[in-house]
Amino acid sequence: MTSILFIEQLLNGIQFGTMLFLMSAGLTLIFGVMGLINLAHGSFYMIGAFCAALVAGITGSFWLALGASLCGAAIAGVLIEILIIRRLYRRDHLDQVLATFALILLLSEGVRWYFGAFPLYLSIPDSLNGTVPIFSEIIYSKYRLFIILMGFLIAVGLYLLITKTRLGIRIRAGQNDREMISALGVDISKLYTVVFALGAALAGLSGAMIGAIQSVEVGMGEPILILAFVVIVIGGIGSIKGAFVGSILVGVTDTLGRVFLPDLLKIFMQPAEATAIGSSIGSMLIYILMALILITKPSGLFGKS
Amino acid sequence: MKKLKTTLAALMIMSSSTIFADGHQLKVGMITTLSGGGSGLGIDVRDGFMLAVKGNENISVIIKDDQRKPDIAVQLADKMIQSDKVDVLTGIIWSNLAMAVVPAAVNQGKFYLSPNAGPSKLAGKGCHENYFNVAWQNDNLHEAAGGYANSAGFKNSFILAPNYPAGKDALTGYKRFFKGKLAGEIYTKLGQKDYAAEIAQIRASGADSVFFFLPGGMGIGFMKQFSQSGINVPVVGPAFSFDQGILKAVGDAALGVKNTSQWSKDIDNPANKKFVSDFQSEYGRLPSLYASQGYDTGKLLISAMINAKVDDKDKFRDELRKANFASTRGKFSFDKNHHPIQDIYVREVIKEGKTLTNKIVSVGLKDHSNVYVSECKM
Numbered sequence: 001m002t003s004i005l006f007i008e009q010l011l012n013g014i015q016f017g018t019m020l021f022l023m024s025a026g027l028t029l030i031f032g033v034m035g036l037i038n039l040a041h042g043s044f045y046m047i048g049a050f051c052a053a054l055v056a057g058i059t060g061s062f063w064l065a066l067g068a069s070l071c072g073a074a075i076a077g078v079l080i081e082i083l084i085i086r087r088l089y090r091r092d093h094l095d096q097v098l099a100t101f102a103l104i105l106l107l108s109e110g111v112r113w114y115f116g117a118f119p120l121y122l123s124i125p126d127s128l129n130g131t132v133p134i135f136s137e138i139i140y141s142k143y144r145l146f147i148i149l150m151g152f153l154i155a156v157g158l159y160l161l162i163t164k165t166r167l168g169i170r171i172r173a174g175q176n177d178r179e180m181i182s183a184l185g186v187d188i189s190k191l192y193t194v195v196f197a198l199g200a201a202l203a204g205l206s207g208a209m210i211g212a213i214q215s216v217e218v219g220m221g222e223p224i225l226i227l228a229f230v231v232i233v234i235g236g237i238g239s240i241k242g243a244f245v246g247s248i249l250v251g252v253t254d255t256l257g258r259v260f261l262p263d264l265l266k267i268f269m270q271p272a273e274a275t276a277i278g279s280s281i282g283s284m285l286i287y288i289l290m291a292l293i294l295i296t297k298p299s300g301l302f303g304k305s
Numbered sequence: 306m307k308k309l310k311t312t313l314a315a316l317m318i319m320s321s322s323t324i325f326a327d328g329h330q331l332k333v334g335m336i337t338t339l340s341g342g343g344s345g346l347g348i349d350v351r352d353g354f355m356l357a358v359k360g361n362e363n364i365s366v367i368i369k370d371d372q373r374k375p376d377i378a379v380q381l382a383d384k385m386i387q388s389d390k391v392d393v394l395t396g397i398i399w400s401n402l403a404m405a406v407v408p409a410a411v412n413q414g415k416f417y418l419s420p421n422a423g424p425s426k427l428a429g430k431g432c433h434e435n436y437f438n439v440a441w442q443n444d445n446l447h448e449a450a451g452g453y454a455n456s457a458g459f460k461n462s463f464i465l466a467p468n469y470p471a472g473k474d475a476l477t478g479y480k481r482f483f484k485g486k487l488a489g490e491i492y493t494k495l496g497q498k499d500y501a502a503e504i505a506q507i508r509a510s511g512a513d514s515v516f517f518f519l520p521g522g523m524g525i526g527f528m529k530q531f532s533q534s535g536i537n538v539p540v541v542g543p544a545f546s547f548d549q550g551i552l553k554a555v556g557d558a559a560l561g562v563k564n565t566s567q568w569s570k571d572i573d574n575p576a577n578k579k580f581v582s583d584f585q586s587e588y589g590r591l592p593s594l595y596a597s598q599g600y601d602t603g604k605l606l607i608s609a610m611i612n613a614k615v616d617d618k619d620k621f622r623d624e625l626r627k628a629n630f631a632s633t634r635g636k637f638s639f640d641k642n643h644h645p646i647q648d649i650y651v652r653e654v655i656k657e658g659k660t661l662t663n664k665i666v667s668v669g670l671k672d673h674s675n676v677y678v679s680e681c682k683m
Contacts, residue, residue, distance in 0.1 A: 004509075
């Protein structure tokens with residue numbers, strides 16, 4: 001193991017983390033403001049990716065496709081919030097879980113019905129293809145650097161939105177006391193729709209950015225959704241700061257764990273065993289991390305107890 | 306509300322496909338993956354099979370979606386055996402589902418023809434007289450990849466596969482034939498789509514070649530990211546990441562990659578030519594290897610029905626064993642453990658006009674069977 005490889009893997013972890021942040025930011029906002037457990041959040045990730053693939057297929061432009069993923073997911077978010085989600089805020093969490101789980105099935109099969117069962121093509125633009133040397137020694141993918149950059153920009157943007165704007169004040173007020181803010185004359189149902197659409201748009205954007213280097217297919221959102229839930233539990237439910245720290249923590253732990261654990265185990269084990277056991281423990285590592293954090297801080301790193 | 310309920314009930318009765326016209330001599334139950342991730346494979350197998358039996362008055366087929374879940378597959382199989390009274394089961398794509406369904410079904414006296422999954426257990430100790438695999442034993446294509454690696458002069462391979470039984474079979478299969486040494490061996494998480502960490506390790510390992518078995522969406526992600534990484538090392542793998550359904554999504558990143566398959570669209574025989582053109586005109590797309598496996602399964606079944614009734618189990622089994630049908634793969638026969646003896650080809654991904662597809666470059670392994678035959682007591 002060299003320091004070059006270590007830094008490269010660290011960057012990979014951070015890139016994974018920033019993508020997780022785009023997913024978990026929306027999830028945690030929606031939970032924090034509306035008290036809604038939204039299992040269908042992964043579906044917006046998928047919708048964003050499919051919108052992007054569709055637009056990229058027609059126009060050939062990656063940037064238009066990114067825009068389409070934002071708009072498409074946001075529009076889907078608004079529609080779904082108004083038609084379905086709105087009826088769930090007052091219900092208990094079990095109803096919400098059941099209803100949003102049904103939404104996953106409906107949206108997945110709907111997308112499969114429209115686009116077919118085969119994965120779609122979406123690729124990165126030529127300008128971001130290839131690698132770029134960092135400190136002359138490390139060769140790193142341009143596109144992954146772009147994802148990291150986008151993630152940080154959006155994190156800063158969200159921070160400014162929450163702390164500096166009127167909408168942000170309302171969101172924070174909604175998190176603290178839902179009934180009081182509606183008593184003060186804020187149109188709470190409009191606020192909910194906006195927050196839900198914002199969360200959906202972020203998920204859609206991350207689906208498109210990741211779809212370009214992975215695959216655009218039905219059911220792509222669910223594995224990410226599970227990780228996003230891990231992130232918001234670690235970070236503290238409702239906290240954007242927690243989502244950011246949690247995402248980077250999960251991303252880096254997962255990447256470094258699965259790369260370096262087998263090597264570490266090879267010191268006192270047979271190579272074949274070390275590979276098998278190391279990769280098994282590697283994929284459990286983030287859940288171990290979650291358990292450890294919950295033991296010491298039951299409401300997450302930045303959660304309110 | 307009551308009216309709605311009645312309508313719904315009526316609809317449900319109509320949609321359950323248990324209504325048959327008389328005169329069918331053989332009932333097939335197909336359990337395959339038609340929804341969710343991985344449904345492309347099941348759809349191809351189904352379409353290939355239905356194309357083969359199209360117009361055959363003597364066969365009726367019940368098709369059900371297993372959603373890639375073993376428990377659902379088991380329920381469907383029970384229902385098909387007990388209430389639908391099917392004679393033959395087929396369709397399962399995934400090895401873990403096959404392990405859950407096949408042993409029980411064949412022990413109840415049903416025939417099972419596998420159009421895809423070929424776990425080593427069912428080829429060796431767990432082989433059964435009523436179980437036939439029309440596709441391959443799981444290790445086959447990987448063994449051919451190992452053989453190809455030798456002939457291409459690879460000395461130092463980096464190999465990776467998902468951490469689950471078929472992934473382990475894959476790396477075992479490659480290592481069984483590959484004579485060089487390994488620059489690295491990684492088991493990835495099942496369902497993993499991001500391979501930045503693994504690609505960094507490949508770069509650092511100094512390997513002269515990469516072998517990977519990452520079926521479905523996993524392989525799409527790997528190929529795209531690998532081609533963007535700028536690592537200039539040849540890649541080889543089984544056909545699962547380069548079949549017709551997936552190539553479109555991988556794009557030009559797959560161009561020139563060598564992959565191993567028992568079938569290819571350009572195998573030169575009349576049965577295959579007819580299959581490819583019929584499939585295209587029926588479904589409006591190019592067939593994949595999965596479709597060819599479904600098609601051959603259907604043709605095998607029809608061939609056995611010519612001289613035997615399915616009620617006469619022993620005779621029917623003997624007819625199946627003869628494999629007296631024109632396979633899309635050309636030469637095809639069953640070994641003692643009811644798994645194919647066939648050629649495995651090395652294909653290369655090329656562009657025909659704007660469509661990415663495969664062409665055969667050489668025969669990887671000739672008349673290849675599997676290593677589990679000796680373990681099968683039958």
